[in-house]
Amino acid sequence: MTLTMNRRSFLQGTAGLTFLMGAQGITAVRSEAATGALDVNHWLTIRADGTILVVHPSTEMGQSSYSTLPQILAEELDADWADIEIEQLNADDRRFGNQLFGGVLYTAGSTGTQFYFDPMRKAGAQARDVLLQIAARAWGVDKSTLRTDPSVVVGPDGQAAGYGALAALGADGITVPDVDTVALKDRAQFRIIGHDVPRRDVPAKSTGQAVYAIDVDVPNMAYGAVLRAPVEDEVPLSVDDTAARDIPGVIDVVTLPDGVAVVAESLWSALGARGLLQVEWSRTSPFRSSNSDATLAEYAAAAHAPGAQGAVWAEKGDAPAAIAGADKQFSQLYLSDYAYHGQIEPMAAVADVDADGHGAEVRAGTPTQSWTARTVAQTLDIPVEAVRLNMMTMGGGFGRRTALMQNYVRDAVLCSRATGRPVKVIWPREDDVKQGTFRPAAAQKLHAGLTADGKLDGWYHKVATPSVIGFFNPLRWEVARPNDVISMRGAESKFYGIKDFRADHLIMDRHARLSPYRGIGASYTAFAAEAFMDELAEAAGRDALDFRLDLVKDNPRGRHLLEKVADMSGWHTRGNRALGLSFAGYSSSMAAGVAEVEVDADRGDIRIKKIWAAIDAGLIVTPDNAHNQIEGGIIFGISMALSEKIDIENGEVLQENFYDYEITRAHQVPEIDIYIAEVDAPPVGVGEVGTPMVSAAIANAFYAAQGKRLRHMPFTPDRVAGALDT
Amino acid sequence: MTQFTLNGQPVEVENTPDEMLLLVIRDTLKLIGTKYGCGAAMCGACTVHVDGVAMFSCQMSVGDVEGAEVTTIEGLSEDGSHPVQQAWIEEQVPQCGYCQSGQIMRAAALLADNPTPSRAEIVDEMSANLCRCGTYNRIFKAVERAAQEV
Numbered sequence: 001m002t003l004t005m006n007r008r009s010f011l012q013g014t015a016g017l018t019f020l021m022g023a024q025g026i027t028a029v030r031s032e033a034a035t036g037a038l039d040v041n042h043w044l045t046i047r048a049d050g051t052i053l054v055v056h057p058s059t060e061m062g063q064s065s066y067s068t069l070p071q072i073l074a075e076e077l078d079a080d081w082a083d084i085e086i087e088q089l090n091a092d093d094r095r096f097g098n099q100l101f102g103g104v105l106y107t108a109g110s111t112g113t114q115f116y117f118d119p120m121r122k123a124g125a126q127a128r129d130v131l132l133q134i135a136a137r138a139w140g141v142d143k144s145t146l147r148t149d150p151s152v153v154v155g156p157d158g159q160a161a162g163y164g165a166l167a168a169l170g171a172d173g174i175t176v177p178d179v180d181t182v183a184l185k186d187r188a189q190f191r192i193i194g195h196d197v198p199r200r201d202v203p204a205k206s207t208g209q210a211v212y213a214i215d216v217d218v219p220n221m222a223y224g225a226v227l228r229a230p231v232e233d234e235v236p237l238s239v240d241d242t243a244a245r246d247i248p249g250v251i252d253v254v255t256l257p258d259g260v261a262v263v264a265e266s267l268w269s270a271l272g273a274r275g276l277l278q279v280e281w282s283r284t285s286p287f288r289s290s291n292s293d294a295t296l297a298e299y300a301a302a303a304h305a306p307g308a309q310g311a312v313w314a315e316k317g318d319a320p321a322a323i324a325g326a327d328k329q330f331s332q333l334y335l336s337d338y339a340y341h342g343q344i345e346p347m348a349a350v351a352d353v354d355a356d357g358h359g360a361e362v363r364a365g366t367p368t369q370s371w372t373a374r375t376v377a378q379t380l381d382i383p384v385e386a387v388r389l390n391m392m393t394m395g396g397g398f399g400r401r402t403a404l405m406q407n408y409v410r411d412a413v414l415c416s417r418a419t420g421r422p423v424k425v426i427w428p429r430e431d432d433v434k435q436g437t438f439r440p441a442a443a444q445k446l447h448a449g450l451t452a453d454g455k456l457d458g459w460y461h462k463v464a465t466p467s468v469i470g471f472f473n474p475l476r477w478e479v480a481r482p483n484d485v486i487s488m489r490g491a492e493s494k495f496y497g498i499k500d501f502r503a504d505h506l507i508m509d510r511h512a513r514l515s516p517y518r519g520i521g522a523s524y525t526a527f528a529a530e531a532f533m534d535e536l537a538e539a540a541g542r543d544a545l546d547f548r549l550d551l552v553k554d555n556p557r558g559r560h561l562l563e564k565v566a567d568m569s570g571w572h573t574r575g576n577r578a579l580g581l582s583f584a585g586y587s588s589s590m591a592a593g594v595a596e597v598e599v600d601a602d603r604g605d606i607r608i609k610k611i612w613a614a615i616d617a618g619l620i621v622t623p624d625n626a627h628n629q630i631e632g633g634i635i636f637g638i639s640m641a642l643s644e645k646i647d648i649e650n651g652e653v654l655q656e657n658f659y660d661y662e663i664t665r666a667h668q669v670p671e672i673d674i675y676i677a678e679v680d681a682p683p684v685g686v687g688e689v690g691t692p693m694v695s696a697a698i699a700n701a702f703y704a705a706q707g708k709r710l711r712h713m714p715f716t717p718d719r720v721a722g723a724l725d726t
Numbered sequence: 727m728t729q730f731t732l733n734g735q736p737v738e739v740e741n742t743p744d745e746m747l748l749l750v751i752r753d754t755l756k757l758i759g760t761k762y763g764c765g766a767a768m769c770g771a772c773t774v775h776v777d778g779v780a781m782f783s784c785q786m787s788v789g790d791v792e793g794a795e796v797t798t799i800e801g802l803s804e805d806g807s808h809p810v811q812q813a814w815i816e817e818q819v820p821q822c823g824y825c826q827s828g829q830i831m832r833a834a835a836l837l838a839d840n841p842t843p844s845r846a847e848i849v850d851e852m853s854a855n856l857c858r859c860g861t862y863n864r865i866f867k868a869v870e871r872a873a874q875e876v
C-alpha cells in the first residue's frame with residue numbers, strides 16, 4: 001500500500017512530523033493527524049526539536065523490550081539513540097498487536113523481538129525515506145544523492161539538516177514508501193542493532209527511581225488487602241467483620257466473589273484488620289479433594305497405561321511401529337511437580353473507578369494491555385474503550401501475570417467501586433503463593449527403539465498433564481484445542497531429525513490453578529527428553545555427545561552448538577569430572593548445555609560447579625542484555641531443577657513464602673560460561689532459551705558422578721538420597 | 727510518635743511504634759525505592775541501613791529506629807553517583823530491577839565495612855538477597871568493580 005501524506009498527516013512547525021499515533025495523551029491535533037492517511041505508520045513522532053517519540057508496544061518485566069524494540073526502529077530510521085524517547089503503549093490498541101498471538105497485545109513466549117523486528121524496522125525505514133524526500137525537495141536535489149548520519153540528512157554538497165528541522169518543514173504531498181518494499185539496511189550498516197547500547201531503564205533501577213505498580217501513589221488512595229478463599233471455587237457464605245471494622249483507619253469491608261477485602265487508609269491497617277475477619281466459606285468445591293501426591297500418581301498411571309494415547313502434538317513417520325520393530329526397546333517414566341513463579345514483586349494494582357461507574361483508570365504491571373483492559377471492562381460491564389490503563393514496569397513476570405482474567409486487578413476495581421476511592425490492592429507474598437497459578441505437575445513416559453549398532457530407531461513421548469491454556473485462557477483454548485503449546489512445548493524435539501517420531505498430550509483433569517511458567521512445557525518436557533536421551537546413549541554403549549550428533553545431521557546450527565559446548569567444557573577430556581550434556585531450547589531458539597556437578601552423598605546435596613551454554617537465537621539485537629537474559633534463564637533452570645516444588649493438600653497450597661519455597665540464592669550460583677552464535681537469521685528470542693536444558697544437564701551430570709538416575713524433578717535432598725539408595 | 731534521621735534529615739512520624747518500618751518508609755514517608763518482597767526476612771528487597779548496618783526493614787518496627795540513622799536507596803547518594811550504583815550501571819546489572827535497591831544497599835554496607843572483600847565474602851553477604859531474574863553473577867562483578875572505587 002502506498003500512501004501520500006496530506007495536510008492532515010503532519011504537524012506544522014511547532015510539533016513536528018507525526019508518523020505515529022500515540023496511545024495516550026495525544027493532543028487533538030495529533031489525533032486528527034493520525035486518523036488521516038498515515039495510520040499505517042503509527043509508530044513514531046519526530047518533533048521539531050529533534051526528539052523522536054517511539055512506541056513500546058510490549059510491556060517491561062525485566063526482559064528489556066522497553067529498550068530493545070525502540071532500538072530496532074531507531075536503527076532503520078538511522079536515528080541518534082540519544083534522541084529517542086520511549087512511549088509506553090497504554091491501551092488495547094490492536095494496531096500494535098502481536099500477530100504471533102492473533103493480534104492480542106501480549107508480551108509472552110519470548111516473542112517480542114521475534115515479532116516486532118520486522119514491523120518496527122519497516123516503520124523506521126519508512127520514516128527515514130520520508131525525511132530524505134523532504135530534504136531532497138528542500139534542497140532541490142535527487143533523493144539518491146542523500147545519505148544519513150545519526151539523526152541528520154546529509155546532501156551532496158555537504159548540506160546537513162537534522163531530523164527535527166526536516167520534520168518541521170512538513171511532508172505535504174510526499175509519498176510514503178510501501179511498507180512491504182521499503183529498503184532496509186544491510187546488517188553490516190547497523191550502528192545500534194548488535195551493539196551494546198545501554199538499557200534505558202537501568203539508571204532508574206539502580207537508584208530506586210523505577211516505579212512499579214506496587215509503588216503507585218495517587219491522591220486520596222486507600223489500600224486493600226483481601227482474604228481469599230482457601231480453596232479454589234469456594235465462596236464466602238457469611239462474614240463477621242465487627243472486630244476488623246474496629247481497627248483505626250478501616251474504611252470498608254467489601255465482599256468479593258471469592259474473597260473478602262478490607263479497605264483502609266494504610267496497608268498496615270488493612271492487613272491488621274484482615275487478620276480479624278471471621279469468614280465462613282462454602283465447603284462444596286471439588287478441589288477440596290485435590291492432593292498433589294495423588295495427582296501425580298494419577299498422571300503417572302495414565303502415562304504408564306499400556307497403549308495410552310493422547311492428542312497428537314507432533315508426528316513424523318510411524319513411531320510406534322518403528323519402536324516395535326527395533327532391535328531393542330526402552331521406556332522410562334519421568335515426573336515433575338507443580339512449580340511457582342516467585343517474581344519478587346507481588347501482585348498489585350491501583351484502580352480508580354469513575355463516580356458514575358462508566359469508566360476507570362487502572363495502574364498495573366501485566367504483560368497484556370488487551371487482557372487487562374478486558375478484565376476491567378468485564379468487571380464493571382463497561383466498554384474496553386472506557387478503561388484508562390497505565391502499564392507499569394513489572395518486578396518480574398515469568399508467566400505469573402498472564403491470565404485472561406486478572407484477579408488482582410479485578411479485586412482493586414471492585415474495592416474502588418465499593419468505596420468510591422482509588423484503591424491499591426496488594427497480594428502479600430503468602431497470598432501470591434497460596435493463590436498461585438502453577439506450572440502443572442506432569443508425568444511423562446518415553447519410549448524408544450535402538451538399532452543393533454546403537455542408533456535411535458523411533459521415539460514416542462507421552463506427556464500426561466492438564467491443559468494449561470484451558471484454565472488460564474479459555475478464549476484461547478476454544479481456538480487452540482487440543483493443541484496446548486503451554487503444556488507441550490519442547491516435546492516436539494524439533495532440533496533433532498528423528499525419522500519416526502511422535503509426541504502425545506494425554507490431557508489430564510486439572511486439580512490446581514495453572515499458568516505458564518518460564519520455559520512453559522519445555523521446562524519439563526526437555527528434562528524428560530534429554531534425561532532419556534542420556535539413558536538411551538548409555539544403553540547403546542555410545543558417548544552422549546556422539547549419540548546426539550547422529551540426530552543433528554540436518555541441523556548444522558544445532559550441531560555447531562553441541563560441538564561448541566563440548567569444546568568449551570572439555571567434554572572429550574573430562575576424565576573424572578562429572579559432566580552432563582543436554583540439548584534443548586525454546587521455540588526456535590536452541591541451547592546446548594553442559595553442567596558440572598559435585599554431589600555430597602551424605603546430605604543429598606548437588607552442587608553445580610559450572611555451566612557452559614552455547615546458544616543460537618538468531619540475530620541478537622542487544623548482545624549484553626541477551627547474555628543477562630540467558631544467564632538468568634539458566635539460573636532459573638537450576639532453581640527449578642534443585643528445589644522448586646509446590647504441594648497441595650485438600651485443595652490448599654502448603655507453601656507460604658520463600659522459606660518453604662526456596663529459589664536459588666547467590667551462594668548456589670555457579671560460574672556460567674555462555675557462547676552466543678553469530679548467525680544470519682531472524683531473531684527468535686532469548687528470554688527462555690536458557691532454562692529448559694538445565695535440569696537434564698544436571699541429572700545427567702549426577703549420573704556421571706554417582707551412576708544413579710534422577711527421574712523426578714526437583715532433585716530435592718530426599719530424592720537424591722533415594723536415588724543413591726537404589 | 728517516633729523521631730529518627732532519614733537520609734540525613736530529621737523526621738517525626740505519628741505511626742504506632744509497632745508499625746512495620748518498611749511500610750512507614752514506603753506509605754507514610756513516600757520513599758518507594760525500598761521494596762516489599764516477602765515480609766519474612768527471606769528476600770532482602772526491603773534492605774536499608776540502620777546506623778550503617780544493612781537491615782531488613784520488614785523485620786523492624788518503626789519504634790525500633792527511635793533516634794537511629796536510617797538510610798534508604800534514595801539517601802545513598804543524591805544523584806546516583808555512589809560507586810555501587812555506578813558499578814551497577816556499568817555492569818548493566820538490573821533486569822526487572824525490583825530486587826536491586828535491596829542488593830545495592832546490602833553491597834554498599836558490605837563495602838563500607840570491608841572495602842576489599844574477597845569473592846567468597848561477597849557471595850556470602852549477598853546470599854541474604856534474592857534475585858529471581860538471576861543477575862547474581864553481575865552483582866558479584868559490580869561489587870568487585872565498586873570495591874576498586876570506594
Ligand code: FES
Pocket residue numbers: 761762763764765766767768769770771772773782783784785
Ligand atoms: S521484604 Fe523484607 S526480606 Fe523480603
Ligand code: FES
Pocket residue numbers: 062344395396820821822823824825826856857858859860861
Ligand atoms: S532484577 Fe529482577 S529480581 Fe533481581
